[in-house]
Amino acid sequence: MELRRxxxxxxxxxxxxxxPVLLLLHGLFGALSNWEDVVTEFSTDHRVIIPVLPVxxxxxxxxxxxxxxxxxxxxxxxxxxxxxFTVLGNSLGGHVALVYTLRNPGRVxxxxxxxxxxxxxxxxxxxxxxxxxxxxVRERVGYTFYDPAVATKELVDEVFAVTNSNAKCLRMISIAxxxxxxxxxxxxxxxxxxxxxxWGLNDTITPPPVAHDFERLLPQAELGxxxxxxxxxxxxxxRGFNRYLRRFLHRTATAAPLTVATHxxx
Numbered sequence: 001m002e003l004r005r006x007x008x009x010x011x012x013x014x015x016x017x018x019x020p021v022l023l024l025l026h027g028l029f030g031a032l033s034n035w036e037d038v039v040t041e042f043s044t045d046h047r048v049i050i051p052v053l054p055v056x057x058x059x060x061x062x063x064x065x066x067x068x069x070x071x072x073x074x075x076x077x078x079x080x081x082x083x084x085f086t087v088l089g090n091s092l093g094g095h096v097a098l099v100y101t102l103r104n105p106g107r108v109x110x111x112x113x114x115x116x117x118x119x120x121x122x123x124x125x126x127x128x129x130x131x132x133x134x135x136x137v138r139e140r141v142g143y144t145f146y147d148p149a150v151a152t153k154e155l156v157d158e159v160f161a162v163t164n165s166n167a168k169c170l171r172m173i174s175i176a177x178x179x180x181x182x183x184x185x186x187x188x189x190x191x192x193x194x195x196x197x198x199w200g201l202n203d204t205i206t207p208p209p210v211a212h213d214f215e216r217l218l219p220q221a222e223l224g225x226x227x228x229x230x231x232x233x234x235x236x237x238x239r240g241f242n243r244y245l246r247r248f249l250h251r252t253a254t255a256a257p258l259t260v261a262t263h264x265x266x
Contacts, residue, residue, distance in 0.1 A: 003032050003039060003050075009078040012052040017043030020249075021081055024050040025072065027091030027115075027232075028175060029141070029159055034090065037238035038245070046249075051075045053093070055175055056168040063171040064178035065092075069099045076107070086249070088112040090232055091205070095179055101191055102184075110252050111195045112245060113214065115203055115231040118184040120210050134160055145230040146202040188217040195221040196248040198241055200229030222248070 003014045014032050016039055024035045032050050039048045053068055062070075087108050089097030094116025101108040137160045142148030162168045195218045199211035208225065215223040224244045226237040233241045 003036060005032065005052075011075050011078065013075070013079075014039065014048070014050040015079075016048050017046055019046040021047045021049060021085035023072075023076070023081070023085055023087045024048065025087065025089040025093030025096050026050070026053060027093050028055055028172060028179075029144075029162075030090060030093065030232075031158070034232060034235055035088075038088070038234055038242065041238075041242045042245070049079070049081070053096070055092075056162060056165075056171050058171065060170060060174060063174040065095055065099060065175070065182045066178070068092075068096045068175070069103060072096060072100050073104065083107065084109040086110040086112065088114075088245075089116060090114050090234060092117055092175065092179055094118065095182070095184075098184055098188070098191070099182070101193070102187055108193060110193055110249070111191065112198070112248065113195065114198045114233050114241070115200065115206050116197075116214065117179045117206060118182070118188075119213050119217075120206060137163055143204060143230075144232060145236050146200065146228050147230075147236065150230075150232075150236050185213075185217060188214070189219060192219050194248070194252040196244065197221055197223040198233050198244050199223065199225050200231060200233050200236065201225045201227045202229055203231045205231045 004016070005012055006015055022042060024038065026032065026034050032052060035050055039050070042048050051072065054071065055063070055068070058067060058071070084107060087097045087100065089095070094113040095118040097111060097113065098116070098118050101111055138151065138156045141156050141159050142151040145151055162172060197211050197214050199208060201208055211223055215221045226233050226240045229237045
């Protein structure tokens with residue numbers, strides 16, 4: 001389905017369907033379209049909401065993980081979302097989801113992470129894209145997926161445009177460094193809601209051992225792997241991802257709201 005963007009209260013977002021809320025957060029190089037198959041599948045019986053995270057537009061000093069968490073908190077408040085909802089995050093979006101959960105006890109009833117940062121990440125294969133080098137950008141974007149063909153020309157063009165803008169590059173680097181500095185290993189034990197981890201077995205940015213670390217550190221986590229799949233399972237293996245998600249949502253439909261210690265995440 002074609003995603004319909006809305007603009008209200010200063011936010012760009014997708015808001016489809018009726019029912020329990022699923023709040024979806026994309027990654028650093030992500031876009032609304034990353035979640036298209038999830039929206040198609042789940043908007044029939046859920047309200048699926050995806051804010052555009054302003055990773056390239058926000059003030060430079062706010063271009064951090066905490067800055068993005070504040071943005072999401074403001075978005076949730078302005079849209080008057082229900083008291084408890086489910087949050088899904090891919091890559092940087094997973095990191096933001098984790099910190100949001102820690103800082104907003106009682107709001108997040110369930111958490112779904114896929115290729116999440118927060119413990120370890122090898123951003124763009126160990127180096128940021130070189131400015132003005134299209135072939136290098138295409139290679140690095142392809143590195144995100146098991147099948148480089150998933151890195152369409154449109155996707156490569158988007159990243160190439162970012163790398164050719166000084167302002168956007170500065171924000172990208174600031175957020176990526178912030179993600180590396182905000183390691184959550186010491187805080188994850190405080191998240192006691194059900195957590196689903198869906199990981200690509202061929203993820204080279206947050207490799208499978210990272211998923212096992214999340215499973216070990218999150219008290220109520222369950223982990224599922226998808227073969228022939230890289231860093232964005234909901235894009236590369238949408239049917240497998242949606243099966244995991246559907247089972248998890250059904251099984252945890254009566255999950256209790258989150259209670260965590262009252263001190264904030266760092």
